[in-house]
Amino acid sequence: MASLALYNKQNTGKKRVSYFYHSEVGHHYYGPAHPMKPHRLKLAHHLILSYGLYQKMEVYRPHLASASEMTAFHSEDYISFLSRITPDNLRNFSTQMSKFNAGEFTDCPVFDNLFEFTQIYAGCSIDAAIKLNNSQSDIAINWSGGLHHAKKSEASGFCYVNDIVLAILELLKVHARVLYIDIDIHHGDGVEEAFYCTDRVMTASFHKYGDFFPGTGGIKDTGAREGTGFSVNVPLQAGMTDETYAQVFKPVMSKIMETFQPGAVVLQCGADSLTGDRLGCFNLSLNGHAECVQFMKSFDVPLLLLGGGGYTIRNVARCWAYETSVALGTPISNDIPYNDYFEYFSPCFKLHLTPTGQENLNTEESVDKVRTDILQQLQNLEGAPSVQFQEVPPAFMTTMEKGGDDGGKGDDFREGREVGGEVGSEMKRHEQDIGVD
16 A cells, blocks of 8 residues: 555645636526526535635636637537537538437537537636646636536537546646546446546546446446556445445545556546435435545545536535535535525525435445455556656547547447547636626
8 A cells, every 4th residue: 555655645734726617607508498507507606705715716717618629539520510500500400410419309409609608618627627737726626517428429418528538638748647536426428438448547437327327337347458447437326325435435546546646636526416416316415425525635636626417406506615615625604605596595595415314225235346346456457557657648649440530439449339738717816707797
């Protein structure tokens, strides 16, 4: 465990935290019956303001990610499609909507200013990664990001542009190895697929597995080619509690940090793993969810915190405001302070959630087997991968030989699948300048 001690310093000092937010992001609207509500970001932001947390971190308005930045991962024809389609010209794109899995009969609708929405959240994640690369922050936060299902040439699961992949590609310009962790209740399939064949990115996803979207993320899906062993999937069942989650998360992540030794960590904090989520079936409290943030923070490795799923919007806001306080090391009251969206938190007007009496289907035996199998997978790795500490790695390339690298099914090597610069972030320090409206 000597190498683990290199990371796990348990530093109790304050971290330099950067927070990325665009005041327009919460105005985008998927539609009346759609569970994804960007409005949740405004609720979270106003909690962060009303608790005074913004005064303890650097707050940035992001640049809008360009199409050329997005094509660092996504195909050009897909990004071109996203940039041109609107609710008014759908008839002109019927064939492409089917090809790219967007439109009325999918879970990824076309709505007003769709491309601007993707530019905002992707720009936040890219800017946050650059801030970490330049050693200007210890922790960078973008709650509008974390859209982990988007594929190279396909929208999926409410996600259009995969800001996580774009941020990781940015981090790989400086760091030899990047660790991606996903605590959303859904498997982080888009990120795993993007890095399935490389040993420079390890992905670790803790998710509900079985008859549940997206259906991927089995424990035997461990990577391919040079990436064999570097995809870690932790399949879980309904009713997951704080105690049981920690029994899996902490030993697995400790072993990953010891074995992989990443230069940077990206943690996707999807809030649909909380108790009472509209689409989820876990039973985590805010404390249980945020303990993952606290645990990864303790390793003193540059940390990018992203949002993700979460469909009971008042609880999403609670979660991400609380996890902002955890990142800052600043305790906050359980009494929610008055703000413009105060009524959303009725009737209790409290920050923390009480788990329900839901049955935990994760038995002691099943959890022990999952943990043991994953620790064995990690034990089989031959230490940290090919790029050595002293090397400055070249820009990571996402091209692959098989399947023509066209973003189609042939580019997905996972078992069981059919083969078919510094940018202009603007720092804002005052309430009136950071999206209070």
